[in-house]
Amino acid sequence: MNTAALTPLFVRLKLSLLRNGLRQSSGRKAVYITSLVITLLFAALQLLGLVLLRGNAHAATVTVLLAAVLAVGWAVMPLFFPGGDETLDPTKLVMLPLRPRPLIGALLVASLVGIGPLFALCLLVGSAVASARGAAGVAAAVVAVPLALLVYVALARAVAAANIRLLTSRKGRDLAVLSGLVIAVGAQFVSFGVQRLGDAGGLAELTPAADVVRWLPPASALGAVDSASEGAYGSAALQLLLSVAALGALLYAWQRSLVKLMTAPDGSTLSAAEPTRKGSRSLLSLPSSLRLPEGRTGAVVVRSLRYAWRDPKTKAGWVTSLAVGLIVPLLNAVQGSGSIYLSLFAVGMIGVQMSNQFGQDTSAFWMVALTISSPRDAYLELRARALALLLVSVPYSLLVVVLTAAVLGDWGALPEALGLSFAALGALLATGAVSSARLAYSIPQDSGYKNVAPGQAGLAWLSMLGGVVVAGAVCAPVVAVTFWLDAGWVLLPLGVAYGCLVAEAGLRVAAPQTSRRLPEILSAVSKG
Numbered sequence: 136m137n138t139a140a141l142t143p144l145f146v147r148l149k150l151s152l153l154r155n156g157l158r159q160s161s162g163r164k165a166v167y168i169t170s171l172v173i174t175l176l177f178a179a180l181q182l183l184g185l186v187l188l189r190g191n192a193h194a195a196t197v198t199v200l201l202a203a204v205l206a207v208g209w210a211v212m213p214l215f216f217p218g219g220d221e222t223l224d225p226t227k228l229v230m231l232p233l234r235p236r237p238l239i240g241a242l243l244v245a246s247l248v249g250i251g252p253l254f255a256l257c258l259l260v261g262s263a264v265a266s267a268r269g270a271a272g273v274a275a276a277v278v279a280v281p282l283a284l285l286v287y288v289a290l291a292r293a294v295a296a297a298n299i300r301l302l303t304s305r306k307g308r309d310l311a312v313l314s315g316l317v318i319a320v321g322a323q324f325v326s327f328g329v330q331r332l333g334d335a336g337g338l339a340e341l342t343p344a345a346d347v348v349r350w351l352p353p354a355s356a357l358g359a360v361d362s363a364s365e366g367a368y369g370s371a372a373l374q375l376l377l378s379v380a381a382l383g384a385l386l387y388a389w390q391r392s393l394v395k396l397m398t399a400p401d402g403s404t405l406s407a408a409e410p411t412r413k414g415s416r417s418l419l420s421l422p423s424s425l426r427l428p429e430g431r432t433g434a435v436v437v438r439s440l441r442y443a444w445r446d447p448k449t450k451a452g453w454v455t456s457l458a459v460g461l462i463v464p465l466l467n468a469v470q471g472s473g474s475i476y477l478s479l480f481a482v483g484m485i486g487v488q489m490s491n492q493f494g495q496d497t498s499a500f501w502m503v504a505l506t507i508s509s510p511r512d513a514y515l516e517l518r519a520r521a522l523a524l525l526l527v528s529v530p531y532s533l534l535v536v537v538l539t540a541a542v543l544g545d546w547g548a549l550p551e552a553l554g555l556s557f558a559a560l561g562a563l564l565a566t567g568a569v570s571s572a573r574l575a576y577s578i579p580q581d582s583g584y585k586n587v588a589p590g591q592a593g594l595a596w597l598s599m600l601g602g603v604v605v606a607g608a609v610c611a612p613v614v615a616v617t618f619w620l621d622a623g624w625v626l627l628p629l630g631v632a633y634g635c636l637v638a639e640a641g642l643r644v645a646a647p648q649t650s651r652r653l654p655e656i657l658s659a660v661s662k663g
Contacts, residue, residue, distance in 0.1 A: 296392035349361070559634070
């Protein structure tokens with residue numbers, strides 16, 4: 136079957152998938168319609184902004200860089216959101232009597248159906264309107280807009296086909312869940328870049344970068360519009376050819392991946408009885424010098440750290456907290472607008488991991504519940520979980536505070552900041568232990584993007600935000616000593632001692648509540 140015959144069939148298939156997906160539930164239909172309206176509204180505003188940019192001396196700079204940013208987004212989105220489009224998985228077509236070459240053409244056209252391509256098309260049209268001047272510029276824009284859109288779609292398809300075995304594995308699901316980290320960290324760097332851009336004098340600072348990017352496909356297609364408008368027809372033709380060559384290379388890579396997927400065996404068809412490598416160790420191997428207590432404490436510490444390493448959602452929470460907590464104070468310090476006390480933000484980010492300890496166990500918590508028969512058992516369980524968090528949070532907090540002090544050159548405030556950090560960490564451990572007993576909620580495992588079961592969002596917000604607010608109130612005496620008495624180095628041991636006392640008090644309060652409320656906790660964490 137050739138491409139011309141396959142293309143209408145695959146377009147109808149894509150439309151059928153969208154229609155049938157919306158028929159599954161009214162909630163899914165409402166979410167899709169809402170996302171469509173929001174996307175179209177945002178795209179319309181972006182289109183209007185780009186049209187208003189027409190005539191600006193730096194319009195071409197903005198459009199070229201925007202095209203490059205869109206390309207990056209299309210390249211990485213299949214890796215982080217593989218479940219967003221079921222047609223991204225070519226392995227579902229392996230058993231059909233189809234050849235890769237006509238299949239590519241049909242899939243490429245079918246891929247143009249959806250919210251993402253429509254959003255990209257709006258931005259590309261706005262960019263073309265902002266850059267095109269004269270008949271030559273308009274002619275180049277007519278070619279550049281569909282060419283760039285095809286490159287985006289082919290890029291996403293080639294990346295998805297090359298990595299589909301990874302994306303459908305457990306590691307791929309880990310990668311999808313960790314997309315929150317990329318978004319959170321990327322947002323911090325974007326904010327930093329915008330602030331630096333505003334301080335440096337505006338869009339003129341981006342011109343050198345745009346001069347390089349305009350020769351990189353698919354941004355070169357938008358660069359051709361500006362070149363044709365300026366009368367540089369040779370440059371415009373070369374830039375368009377670069378995008379055409381990129382499209383051809385992507386289609387070829389996509390075809391190679393499809394051939395491999397359709398002919399090469401995967402792990403499910405190979406023998407699983409391979410000999411185990413001798414001397415292999417777990418990815419999470421604690422240092423031999425780290426002597427954990429025997430019995431329940433050591434077992435719970437190891438179990439908690441393994442959950443943090445192996446469970447995708449727990450890992451996502453930890454890694455995001457560690458990364459964002461480090462980036463925010465350091466970026467502000469680099470800009471000269473920060474304070475060493477902003478390092479407390481990092482303590483807050485890692486400290487909230489103590490909340491909902493039992494919900495992180497999901498339905499497996501019933502095995503833990505069987506081992507808790509008294510407040511003493513509950514105390515040992517909570518203390519061990521707090522110890523597991525301390526093994527990471529204490530050196531991490533020390534690192535963030537020292538790095539912030541080094542960037543700011545504010546070494547005199549280092550002991551006070553460290554004392555406050557350790558006191559805040561102890562308070563967060565205390566409030567997290569209590570909220571784990573009083574405000575446990577379920578974390579669904581059937582979705583990579585839901586972190587709270589339906590109907591429990593209020594519990595989640597109260598657990599996290601309420602714990603932070605109460606922890607701040609608990610730390611008020613240490614804050615008062617810091618800013619009113621100028622305690623200096625005295626505050627470091629004072630903060631450590633205060634944090635230990637507060638954490639111990641919180642564990643003592645939470646233990647009997649945990650023991651008494653085990654049935655309610657088990658019911659709450661099992662709802663997802």
